[in-house]
Amino acid sequence: MELEFFIAKVKAGENQYFNNVVSAYQQQIYNLAFKMIGHQEDARDITQEVFIKVYNNITKYDDNMKFSTWIFRIATNSCIDFLRKKKEILLTDESIISTTANKFVFVDERKGESPQQIMERKLLKAHINEKINQLPEHYRLVIILKYINDFTLEEIAAILNESLNTVKTRLYRGRELLKNHLIELKERSDY
């Protein structure tokens, strides 16, 4: 309700309220950009670019659409544009993977798990992070929107301007690719 008030104010030309809109979305947009692009600096630039676009075009925002759908549509398009311009996915960088893997030492230790199980879980987490970054961008985008930004499939369909079935298909294929990587990983560790 408060956010709607700020959006209405900014739309009416009271730009001093824009920072409130930014505060509400900066974390989510930055996470989306970081997971899509993989570099903090680039993710920060994209996040800033998204908010500048929002700032410049807020008068064009149609109230019939959810604001989150609108802002995330801008964000996803910006990420895709960036990736197309770069024409490469930089996330296979070993340093990033190792940094990411190290961070998991502090995360998600479940009670009652043996050290080996904990180790396996950490390894799985690191591999899933790595493999998400290697997924084709359309699959990756759906997975990030669902699991990082916590959108429902219907909301994702609205953001991407695609049908619900397309979103489901992309999620299905993304999961299948991750599962295949997981099986490969298991087979490799068996030998």
Added chain:
Amino acid sequence: MKCQQIKLMMHEALDEDSRASELCKLIDSHCSLCPSCKALWLDFQNIEIELTNLERVEVPLDFSNLNWATLALEEANKEASLQKVVPQSQLVNILLGLGIMILAMWGIVEIGQWQLFIAQLWNMVTIGIAETMVSYGAIAVKNIFYWWIMANAMWKGFLSLVIINITSVLSIVAASALALIYLFKLRRIHLLNVM
């Protein structure tokens, strides 16, 4: 129930929270009899857990403190300065285009019969424009007849021309083609800038 159906059901259970518990019962009862599906379901569940717990990153910079009006202005200035670069490349294109046009004209002047042809063509076009007010049908008949005579005359002339000086003809054709390409390119750049 077939394993393939169960696999689809697994995806559905992961996609839809509302039907998850109902689908999970069916999946679990199948998995109790099918080890391969059981392993698959375990993999999917593990992936789901890890996806749900994916690491979130903190914004390194407090965006909410930025002055967005200034940033938007800076961005607009940056874009405007980028656009200023375009006319320079346009100038190069214009100069190159003009150079090629001059080369083509020189070729036409060198081979005298073409000069005559251009003059006649121009004459006909201007007369045609002036006459459009009178009768479209009559002008069309006149023009077709005129073109038929012109084409016959020029065809003979063109053949002898090729035989006499093939190098000059080839250079004219090449130069004209290049001139056309540059003109189209210029037109496209101009159109893009207008948009």
